[in-house]
Amino acid sequence: AVEISSRPAVEALRMQGESWWRTAIGYVARSMRRTLAADAGIRLTGALYLVATAAFLGVGVQPDAADWAVMVDRNRTGLFLQPWAVVVPALLIAALSMGTNLLFDAALQRHTPRKGATR
Template sequence: MPMIAGTLAGTNAESRPPHRRTWPALIPALALIGLALVGPLLAGHPLDAPVTAPYAGAGDGGPLGGDQLGRDVLSRLLHGGTVLIAGAALVSVLVTLAGVVVGCFAVLHPALGRAVERGADIAILLPPVLGIMLIAMAWPGGGRWAVIGAAIALGAPYAIRIVAAAAAPLANAGYVEAALARGESLRYIAVREILPNLRATIAALFGLRFVEAVYVISMAAFLQIGPRPPAADWALMIRENAPGILLNPWAVLAPSLAIAALAISVNLACASLAPRSVPKAVTTS
């Protein structure tokens, strides 16, 4: 018994991420998200008011210069992250939730598993850009909600396949077979027996879905599917100011770096939250 208790204690200690390793990875993401959320309050100029000459250089009326209409690049940059982060967070939460719910039940219900696998295979074959354009055109009024809906529809099949693949070995584990023998419901087994062992997969999946949502929403904005001028959107800023990149590079570089920093920092934060190791089998010998 002391050996088993010691083994369990060691396993729990290993699976808990150390705080001094976790917090440094969380700080950049939290700082960037916090800055994006309070950015509109920190902007020194109105969102759509010209304050400089078109494509004015950095320091000429603004720390990052002006855009194609003479609007302050820094002010628009501070305004442009809130909606992008909110949209990407909504997409990643819903896609991850769909993947967890459907993926866990699919491995416990063979008929559902086969239907999910075939449906996911068909959905994965659809090119993302074509899927976004089709959904955006079919969506009443189009706009940002059409892009969010397209990102959810295109991301869910990948998430379901990943969770189902990770849960498949667990469905044949001894403790799951014991729960089935006790007559437990599939919902109980999915929530209490399988889901706790997928923490690392879910954390990594959420980070990847957030990064993909940022890129999908940004790509749609760059293609002028979603937000419309004069909205302050980082991807829209890149498209609008690309012709004047040689006159004021910051009008393009600043939103590009903001998108990259957001995607990388959130992905690293989610990776740091995942358990460092999986539970090990306990033996009495």
């Protein structure tokens, strides 16, 4: 944010008398949205894995809850008999994380103009 807030455009906005909020939200935050979306995706992935790990360990979630991590925990004893009962919920957790990150990326691509594109 320091690099963006020290650009000549921000100095011009200050010289024109624009408010701090308009400069911060209108220019600086809009310029940082790609970085913020990437950071949000990483944090969401970390939060999903943290909640799944806590549920797997039995912390915070009822043992009979309909949760993917609880499904993995309950079915791990029969891993060699029926591996899909463990693999499918684990893949669903990973797919939710990756899918959310891909949606963030697609939304940013849609709102970012291409270089050389004319309107």
